[in-house]
Amino acid sequence: MASKNNVTELIIVGLFQDPEVQRVCFAVFLAVYLATLVGNGLIVVTVNISKSLNSPMYFFLSYLSLVEISYSSTIVPKFITDLLTKIKTISLEGCVAQIFFSHFFGVTEIFLLVVMAYDRYVAICKPLHYMNIMSNLLCYVMVAGSWLGGFFHSIIQILITIQLPFCGPNVIDHYFCDLHPLFKLACSDTFVEGVIVLVNSGLISVFSFLLLVSSYIIIMYNLRNHSAEGRRKALSTCASHITVVILFFGPAIFLYMRPSSTFTEDKLVAVFYTVITPMLNPMIYTLRNAEMKIAMRRLWGKKENSEME
Numbered sequence: 001m002a003s004k005n006n007v008t009e010l011i012i013v014g015l016f017q018d019p020e021v022q023r024v025c026f027a028v029f030l031a032v033y034l035a036t037l038v039g040n041g042l043i044v045v046t047v048n049i050s051k052s053l054n055s056p057m058y059f060f061l062s063y064l065s066l067v068e069i070s071y072s073s074t075i076v077p078k079f080i081t082d083l084l085t086k087i088k089t090i091s092l093e094g095c096v097a098q099i100f101f102s103h104f105f106g107v108t109e110i111f112l113l114v115v116m117a118y119d120r121y122v123a124i125c126k127p128l129h130y131m132n133i134m135s136n137l138l139c140y141v142m143v144a145g146s147w148l149g150g151f152f153h154s155i156i157q158i159l160i161t162i163q164l165p166f167c168g169p170n171v172i173d174h175y176f177c178d179l180h181p182l183f184k185l186a187c188s189d190t191f192v193e194g195v196i197v198l199v200n201s202g203l204i205s206v207f208s209f210l211l212l213v214s215s216y217i218i219i220m221y222n223l224r225n226h227s228a229e230g231r232r233k234a235l236s237t238c239a240s241h242i243t244v245v246i247l248f249f250g251p252a253i254f255l256y257m258r259p260s261s262t263f264t265e266d267k268l269v270a271v272f273y274t275v276i277t278p279m280l281n282p283m284i285y286t287l288r289n290a291e292m293k294i295a296m297r298r299l300w301g302k303k304e305n306s307e308m309e
Helices: 019-049 056-082 092-125 127-133 136-161 179-183 191-223 228-256 266-287 290-308
Strands: 009-012 088-091
Touching: 009 092, 019 056, 019 266, 019 290, 056 092, 056 136, 056 266, 088 092, 092 127, 092 136, 092 179, 092 191, 092 228, 136 179, 136 191, 179 191, 191 228, 228 266, 266 290
Parallel strands: none
Antiparallel strands: 009 088
16 A cells, blocks of 8 residues: 555544543543443353353344444444544554454344344244254354455455545544544545445345345244244344344444535444444343343352452
8 A cells, every 4th residue: 555655544533522521521431341241241251151141032132232342342442542642543554453353243133133133033933943043053154255255345445445545644533443434534535445345235224124134024924823922032032133233333334425525424434333332232132132141140140258358
């Protein structure tokens, strides 16, 4: 990239300019990030240790939480430390790396959500064949496919980005590196690149969202044949997943299902899905899931008792 670029370092505008507001945001977002790490980490540890959470649903949930930790850690630590600095900078290579990992983990999460919807479909619509269909091998293949899908998507984004010349200005109008704000700094027309990003990111989000909606329509249709208790339990599990899907896909479709440009609302929407949503997901899954709450009480209750002894 250096051979065709005069720019080696980017200045990040950030979220707010008022120093007092930035200090308040630092405290708030640091607390949110720590809650994200603790909440998702608790799910990963509980699922892997607890013998009662050995179903495919919790297997996928543990990987979703791992992806949430990784995704949030790609953006949030740099963002919150920048809140305490007057001039916020990042190298061009660091910017490209942040784009790669944020899209890698973001799209991996999309595919994991689709996989989890398929798991719920099989559990509710084909309960007698559930264990045969959702074998350990298939579960590992689905998780590996989600990671590979995210990787290939991200590689395409980076191949687009490294082709662009950057000769100034070097001020990126965002609080982290993403494709649309970076495209505005390129010294060439980025219409084609914007269309490729729309196809690569936007259509993945839209098609995955439509697939998820279709799967839940089928699930709801099949639930009419279940008992009232069966419907209640199935709807409780599905409601958590649907809530997470809406929280994730709404901002993603808004940001990427359009040509390359930057709206003033982008930063606030991005804060929601990069900082807030990864913290909310473990709360949504644990608060609405009786088995998860019981397993956590048993696991961490035992540890507290053993420490007291």
